[in-house]
Amino acid sequence: MTALHELTIKEAGDRLRAGEVSSVDLLEATLRRIEETEPVLHAYAHLLAEPAHRAAEQADREMAQGRIRSPLHGIPLGIKDIIYVKGAPNESGSRALAGFVPDFDATVVERIRSAGGVIVGKTATHEFAYGVNKLPAVNPWKLGYMPGGSSIGSGVAVSARSAFGALGTDTGGSIRFPSAMNGLVGLKPTYGRVGRHGVVSLAWSLDHVGPMTRTVEDCAIMLQAIAGHDPRDPGSVDHPVPDYRAGLESGVEGLVIGVERDYCFYDGVSTDVREAVDAAIGELERLGARIVEVRFPQFKYMTAVGMTIMLSEGSAYHRGLVRQRGADFDRYTRLQVELGELIPSTHYVMAQRARRVLRDAMAGLFREHRLDAMLWPSTPLPSVPYPSVNDPRPDYPSETPSQSYDHNSFDVNVTGQPAMSLPCGFSRDGLPIGFQLVGRPFEEAALLRIARAYEREHDWFTRQPPVPVSA
């Protein structure tokens, strides 16, 4: 029989509603799992066992009275440590914020609570979500290997079964990258779909909050809980929220999926990744999708545009803190903040102008080919040993793994399109590989539908990492 901590959100919710388990049972199973794995993995920055117990007991009381808030009711979840949880530390992976405790919940945390979710802890993040300082958590699939970033603790916790699901943030790939590295489903919603009030910003015009889960349906359940207009977030868009689970089983018959080869499948894509993603494309075609080869030479501008915006906005956000507490920043994070201050304002505005051109070009591509989605590798290569991330790749010496990991990720932060990473196999070394589905604005449901059709055919989603467990 499946251990409680191994259940998906959907399965755990079904058992809760059937009265077979309680929310307190799920929480205690999760806390036991945390106790086993945390000495090795360090997925959590701060555990919130006591408040989680109170929330689980409340969920059980409500359940006993027949009140079920949502499919997330009573489910233990992790929250990235740049998302405010009232009364809990929010250090954002930085000594510069040591001891900071916000006195309000982020909008997404309010919504998770309203949906009945139980917040078990704050998950570890790269410092301020820049993704450049030393790893705060450990890869459960292979010790010493890169587990992705910056939503690293969310990825590790969900993969190691020490959370049923988690929230991450994505400014240049930080949900999709750790999802791919950890064999998970991760969704960066459309810009403006999910509110960001109460989230430490990396770059206001590129930041997104989204779910990281083990299955597509779990992802839909979490997105349902957090999507919707946030009047306290100036970037939020008031757009109707559909039922994300309604069309999940509709299949891909007749849907059109674009594949761009020149940039997204460039020579830096490793053999293992190329084979796995090509197999996924073939699988979707076999299931009834129409695969269309497309060209989009504008991809080559995306990273420069995204980086210029991210560095400029990030440095504006941290301008005061880096002057007051610069010595407490990790050196590599501080370099990013310093660099952003030295970028001329004309470059920033130029990047924002280019961004509109790129968005319009992407819209034109989708219209011309009547695309429902595009598909490309989440990362050009699987995880590598952490010490080598900044060394030239043996198989592609013109890039370091760090540079390769950025190659396919910034595009959708620049255009604001929804994108999700989902697992599609393993490398010869047993490391997860992911592919990315990219959709039309506010059409996350189409991505979930395609992802679910693929998921039904494979068991990648149920495989667990060989997590070392402390005695």
Place this chain on the structure above:
Amino acid sequence: MTDTPLDPEDDPTPETVQALARVIGLPVPPEDLDDLTDDLREHFASIRALEDLDLGDVSPGFRFDPRWEGIDDGAT
């Protein structure tokens, strides 16, 4: 002192970066200076590549809402 502008192709040097940082009141620890200079060179190279893109009269992708929060638009 010269009134000749810097050649746009000139790469920043640690000295120019330090001077720029001083002008904007940014304290840059000495150990950051060489890496920061390299990073800034890379940034300038990436921006030069963007110049190929025809921006025409496109305005930047900013959005600003001038409405006042909590005030009914129809109120007089």
